[in-house]
Amino acid sequence: MKHNLALFVVLLFFIGHFSAHADDYPVNKKIDIIHYSFAITLSDSTDQISGVANIRIVFKEADVQNFRLDLINKTIEKQNKGMVIDAITVGDEPIRYTHVHDEIILQLAKPSSKNESIQFTIKYHGTPFDGLRIGKTKLGDRSFFNENWPNRARHWLPTLDHPSDKATSEFMVKAPSHYKVISNGLLLEESELGNGMKLTHWKQSVPASCWLFVIGVAEFAVQYVDQFKGKSIETWVYAKNREAGFYDFQEPSKKVLEFFTDYVGPYAYEKLANVQTPSVSGGMESSSAIFYGEDLVTGKRSERTRNVVIHEIAHQWFGNSVTETTWDDAWLSEGFATFFTLLFIEHEYGQEEYKKGIEKAKKTVFELMKKLPDYSIVSPRTAEKELVITGITYQKGAWVLHMLRNLMGEAAFKKGIQDYYAKFYTASATTDDFRMAMEKVSGMDLKVFFKQWLTQPIVPNIQVAWEYDVEHKRINIVLDQTQKGDVVFDLPVEIALYKKGVTTPTILKIHLDKKQKSQSFKWKDAPEKVELDPNNVLLCESNK
Numbered sequence: 001m002k003h004n005l006a007l008f009v010v011l012l013f014f015i016g017h018f019s020a021h022a023d024d025y026p027v028n029k030k031i032d033i034i035h036y037s038f039a040i041t042l043s044d045s046t047d048q049i050s051g052v053a054n055i056r057i058v059f060k061e062a063d064v065q066n067f068r069l070d071l072i073n074k075t076i077e078k079q080n081k082g083m084v085i086d087a088i089t090v091g092d093e094p095i096r097y098t099h100v101h102d103e104i105i106l107q108l109a110k111p112s113s114k115n116e117s118i119q120f121t122i123k124y125h126g127t128p129f130d131g132l133r134i135g136k137t138k139l140g141d142r143s144f145f146n147e148n149w150p151n152r153a154r155h156w157l158p159t160l161d162h163p164s165d166k167a168t169s170e171f172m173v174k175a176p177s178h179y180k181v182i183s184n185g186l187l188l189e190e191s192e193l194g195n196g197m198k199l200t201h202w203k204q205s206v207p208a209s210c211w212l213f214v215i216g217v218a219e220f221a222v223q224y225v226d227q228f229k230g231k232s233i234e235t236w237v238y239a240k241n242r243e244a245g246f247y248d249f250q251e252p253s254k255k256v257l258e259f260f261t262d263y264v265g266p267y268a269y270e271k272l273a274n275v276q277t278p279s280v281s282g283g284m285e286s287s288s289a290i291f292y293g294e295d296l297v298t299g300k301r302s303e304r305t306r307n308v309v310i311h312e313i314a315h316q317w318f319g320n321s322v323t324e325t326t327w328d329d330a331w332l333s334e335g336f337a338t339f340f341t342l343l344f345i346e347h348e349y350g351q352e353e354y355k356k357g358i359e360k361a362k363k364t365v366f367e368l369m370k371k372l373p374d375y376s377i378v379s380p381r382t383a384e385k386e387l388v389i390t391g392i393t394y395q396k397g398a399w400v401l402h403m404l405r406n407l408m409g410e411a412a413f414k415k416g417i418q419d420y421y422a423k424f425y426t427a428s429a430t431t432d433d434f435r436m437a438m439e440k441v442s443g444m445d446l447k448v449f450f451k452q453w454l455t456q457p458i459v460p461n462i463q464v465a466w467e468y469d470v471e472h473k474r475i476n477i478v479l480d481q482t483q484k485g486d487v488v489f490d491l492p493v494e495i496a497l498y499k500k501g502v503t504t505p506t507i508l509k510i511h512l513d514k515k516q517k518s519q520s521f522k523w524k525d526a527p528e529k530v531e532l533d534p535n536n537v538l539l540c541e542s543n544k
Contacts, residue, residue, distance in 0.1 A: 024382045025151075025162045025326075026068065030061045033160055033167045034117070036210070042144055042175040042217060047134045050125040053158050057120065059112035069104040070154035070161040074126050081129035083156065089121045104158060122158045131155030133279045137218065138294050139240050144175070144217035145279035145291070148210060150327065151383040159210040164325050164428055166207035171215055173200050180220040182236050184213060184288050186270045204288065206268050207426050209323050214286035216275050225250055228257045231267065236289075237276040237297055244299030249274040252306060252348065256313045259344050263414060265421040268321040274309065283308045285315030285337070307341060314340040322421055325428040327381045327388035331454070332429060334389055335377065335397015342398065355536065358402055361395040362539060368392050369459070378431055378454040399539045400453045406537040407449065407492065408442045416441040448490050453539070460489040461541040462512070468526040475523040477508070477530070480516045483541075488515055496534035497527040505534060 037054040055069075074082035085099045088106060096107040106120065128134065131152040137143050146156065154161040171183040177198040185204030192198050221242035223235040233253050237245025253272060261267055269288035277284075277291040284291040290312045296305045318340065319333030338361070346354035368391045369375075377397055381388045405413040420429070420437035435450045461483040468475050477495055481488060490513045496505035510519050532542050 025384055027162060027164055028067055028160075030059065030064050031067050031160075032058045032060055033165055034058055036157075036159065036167055036169045036213070037172070038157060038170070039172040040174070040215070042134075042173065044142060044176050046127075048125060048127045049132070049156065051123070051157070053122045053124070055120045055122065055158070057118055059114070059116045059118070062112060062114040064108065064112040066105055066107045069106065069122075069158050070102060070151075071099065071104050071122075071124070071158040072102045072129060072131075072155045073099060078129040081127045083124050083126035083128075083158075086123040086125065087121075088123075090118060095120070102154065124158065126156075128156040131157075132215075135278070137238055137278045139238055141219055141238065141240075143219075143278060144179075144215065145277045146213075146215055147279045147284060147291075148213060148286075149284060150211055150388055153210040153213060157210065157213065159213075161210055163209045163211065163323050163327065166209050166323065166426070166428065168203075168205050168207055169210075169213055170201065170203035171213075173202075173215060173217065174198070175200070175217050178219060179217045180222065180236070182214075182216040182220070182273055182275055182289050184208070184269075184286065204270065206270070206287065206321075208287045208320060212285070212287040212320055214284075214289050214291065216277055216289070216291065221245070223249075226254050228254055228267070228272070229261075231269070232271040232273075233257070234271060234273040236273055238294070241276060241294075241297050245276055245297045247299055248297055248301050248305055249309070251301065253309060253313060255348060256310050256344055259347055260314065260317055260340065263343070263417070264317050264340075265418055265425065267316060268426055269316060272313070272316070283312040285312045285319055287316065287320045290316075307345075310344050311337050311341045314344070317421060321426050322424045323428045325430050327383055328378055329429075329431045330381070330389045331377045331393050331397035331400070332431065332434060334394045335400060338394045339398035339401040342402075358399070359536060361398050362536070364391060364395045365399060365459070365539065366541065368395070369457070372457075374457050376455050376457045396453075396539070403453070403537060403539060404438065404446075404449070406535075408438065408444065412442045413438075452487075452489055456487060458483050458485070458487060459539050459541065460491065462493065462532060463543050464495070464530065464532045466527075466530045468523070469520075470526070473522060473524055474520050475527065475530075476518060476520045477510065478516065478518045479510060479512050481512070481514075488513070491538065491540075493538065494533055494535060496529075496531040497523065498529040498531070499525065500528040505531070507534065 035056040039052040041050045072082045074084050088095050088097050098105045132146045134144050151161045153159045173181045174197055177196050181200035183202035185202050188203050189201035219239045220236045221239040223246045225233045225235055235246055235249040257267055271288050273289045275289055275291050276294050276297050278294050280291050281293045314337040318336035324330055324332045342354050342357045375390055375392050377393055416438040420434055435446050439446050460481055463480040463482050465478040493510045493512045495508045498505045508521055
């Protein structure tokens, strides 16, 4: 303890270096965490946990002398909850460290060599203030379930708690024998230890960000539903919800896996488990072991439950396998999962269902924009100080992809999605990475499209006026952009002209790149009706 206090004094300047940028996560590009191994002991007699974390780190540069990890301190302000470190070692040798302000600063025994790999062992204990929920399910039974998103892994696990860092992982959970334990990856061991305790060992060999790490410990009923390309599809629900849960989760997981594999690329993980939990209200896309709010299990196979299942499985591709590098680009996860849910619905349940979904999303965007008029999808954000997503991220993000698909055409859009996924498979990406992948396939310059839809908090308001020139057999269309401010959108706009007695319109296209644009077209007779955006492919407000 004394040497830790001394080190704290020595490292005041070092810690201050990080604190100077307290609003943003201090990403350390000099290190790369390769693998986490967590041994966690749980009990029915106390909410305190004990843990041993083995963390393998590659130092990408020479002469690194210290680095930081996240772990929430035990404090009076947190009702004496939080974690206490017992020791940190490399092999059998203790190393110096400080653990203050929810940060661990670890001091190397000697400066690193370039590409040197070192495994650190952190022994710790405490009662989680957040992150790991210990308590009763809705049925009154004790359980242990975590929720790491977006930066809550640090409440119970020593980690680099940021989406940019991806590592393989394993959990070795010791818990009372009456529980079953679910986690990421493959089950390697389940052994009775005596004294009423059981060891369960799961290992995930696919790199993932630590907000996707998961354990669920409860009295589960488990169904092995099917297999997809040799990978198990499983249902884990409370034993008392066995029949209802098994029924609800039998569909449509395999169909969703098949569709996204065909449309996007290979499924990255070792299994797919659908898990009932009290720790979330909707769904949480934990890699290979998806958590669903306990109230979604009804035995009715409701449309809401179905759509949450599709959404969370879509995340296994977008958010999990291809992960946003920072929270600035969280739409690469939530906007994508929302759109690809609709894409599967179109594939499986028909185009009319897709149209209903995209129209509902548009209405939601307009409603949310009134409440959050300054919120843009892509903006500098950090989970350290603010919410990193809102409903706009989901619904407007989905609309951006809907419009991009229409702009590029289905074939080019699908090819671009596949190329983007292949390039960043099990890695991290930015919005610019996605834009460049779509530009490469389409041959289009998409900078303006991405900027105006993703980095601005507004959408266009387009007013349509028209007049028919009988003498010259021409129709003149006038489009006005009336959104507030000086922003001018650059848009392809479709106008439908309906002839009297004809249900199928003629579609005219106008490139609207000014506040007001007028364009004339030859037209035999005065139209019965003129309609803006008849195919609902433009996110705009209008007088149509």
